[in-house]
Amino acid sequence: MGATGPKRVVREPGEATRKVRFGPFELGGDFVVIAGPCALESPEQVERAAQAVKASGAHALRGGAFKPRTSPYSFQGLGEPGLRLLSEAGRRHRMPIVSEVLDVTQIPTMLEYVDVLQVGARNMQNFALLRALSKIDRPVLLKRGFGATIEEWMLAAEYLLDGGNEQVVLCERGIRSFDTTLRNTLDLAGMAWVKQRVKVPVIVDPSHSTGLATLVTPMALAAAVAGADGLLVEVHPAPEQALCDGAQALTPDAFEALMKGLAGVLAATGRRLAEVRPLSAVGGTR
Ligand code: PEP
Ligand code: MN
Numbered sequence: 001m002g003a004t005g006p007k008r009v010v011r012e013p014g015e016a017t018r019k020v021r022f023g024p025f026e027l028g029g030d031f032v033v034i035a036g037p038c039a040l041e042s043p044e045q046v047e048r049a050a051q052a053v054k055a056s057g058a059h060a061l062r063g064g065a066f067k068p069r070t071s072p073y074s075f076q077g078l079g080e081p082g083l084r085l086l087s088e089a090g091r092r093h094r095m096p097i098v099s100e101v102l103d104v105t106q107i108p109t110m111l112e113y114v115d116v117l118q119v120g121a122r123n124m125q126n127f128a129l130l131r132a133l134s135k136i137d138r139p140v141l142l143k144r145g146f147g148a149t150i151e152e153w154m155l156a157a158e159y160l161l162d163g164g165n166e167q168v169v170l171c172e173r174g175i176r177s178f179d180t181t182l183r184n185t186l187d188l189a190g191m192a193w194v195k196q197r198v199k200v201p202v203i204v205d206p207s208h209s210t211g212l213a214t215l216v217t218p219m220a221l222a223a224a225v226a227g228a229d230g231l232l233v234e235v236h237p238a239p240e241q242a243l244c245d246g247a248q249a250l251t252p253d254a255f256e257a258l259m260k261g262l263a264g265v266l267a268a269t270g271r272r273l274a275e276v277r278p279l280s281a282v283g284g285t286r
Contacts, residue, residue: 006154008161009168011199017229018199020167022115022139023096025059027169028201030274031266032230034098035255036062037237038207038245039075040082048237050089052252056259057276060116061086061095062232066102067244068122075243083113090115098141098232104132111138121146121173121208124156134163141232143171143205150190157200170194170202171232174209183211183248186219192226207234207248216250217258221265233258 011017017028025032035053040046040063050061065082067075078085083099090097096115101107102123110117116139123129124145133140140160144153153170160168172191174184186209195202204223206216220231236242236249250258259273266272 006151006158009154009157009198009200011197015199017201018166020139020169020201022060022098024277025096025274027139027203028229030272031224031228031262032059032203032274033233033259033262034058034060034062034203034230035233035235036086036098037064037242038234038249039064039067039243040078040085040099041243043085045237046082046085046089047092048252049235050093050095052237053235053255054093054095056252056256057273058095058235058255058259059230059274059276060098061090061093062098062118062234064100064244066100066106068100068102068120069244080109083109087113101129101133104129107132107136111136115139116141116169118171119143119156121148124148124153127159130156130159131163134160134165136165137167139167139169140165141169141171141203143173144175144187146174146176146184148175150194154194154198157198161200168200169229170198170200171205172202172209172228173205173232182215184209186210188219188222188226191223191228195227195229201229203230203232204228205232207232207245207250211248213239213248213250213254216248217254217261220258221261224262224265224271225269231262 019026019028035058067077206219239249
């Protein structure tokens with residue numbers, strides 16, 4: 001790919017996937033599921049979501065406190081109080097937590113609360129943010145930009161690795177194409193291509209990549225078969241009341257069915273879900 005192309009993120013022949021630890025789990029080995037609402041909304045919503053995803057076997061809890069919304073008039077997230085709710089729910093239910101960082105200035109606050117910092121699709125080429133995150137000692141979940149080529153996505157990861165942060169997870173979340181029927185186009189083949197070439201774990205977000213709850217489960221199962229290391233899935237206790245992304249949120253019952261389906265699909269391909277262990281068993285990041 002040339003002198004300016006991806007290099008550190010590329011797997012050497014015979015090299016195994018580098019494991020990225022968050023809490024008691026390792027991404028890059030057995031299959032890991034990160035689940036929770038799009039946005040953190042209220043103490044009750046966070047607690048119900050955390051309780052539901054934990055009961056079904058999720059490994060980590062997600063939820064956005066700083067939301068990158070297309071319209072400035074949409075709900076922008078609870079900010080730091082939301083991170084506090086997420087962190088408390090993570091401790092209560094013994095799950096590491098993942099949340100999105102929108103801006104360099106938020107990094108110190110994020111580090112107080114979260115185990116994994118998510119870089120959203122809209123920020124994939126925010127190079128100042130990537131450079132700053134390359135200097136922290138915490139995993140970064142890097143989503144593919146919806147207009148980004150695979151090489152651009154790999155080069156964004158390169159900023160993190162080159163700056164010194166090796167704890168990188170890539171996440172395919174759908175791209176924009178000429179067809180606007182669905183919210184995005186899930187590039188599953190692109191994910192599988194990347195997975196075969198990079199040394200960091202690669203996961204799939206079947207929620208943003210489809211935009212429709214009815215498509216989340218089939219695409220999640222397909223991602224597992226295609227070789228993804230895990231999933232990032234939106235789950236809301238009452239999707240019809242969600243302040244953000246309700247149409248793509250799974251109900252707790254649908255999520256439970258997804259987890260059962262995953263166990264079967266993974267077994268059929270010689271893989272398995274990571275064993276769920278309490279945060280204290282190995283020592284969380286926090
Ligand atoms: C999200 O995970 O809620 C999110 C905003 O995702 P993306 O950056 O992929 O749109
Ligand atoms: Mn969302």
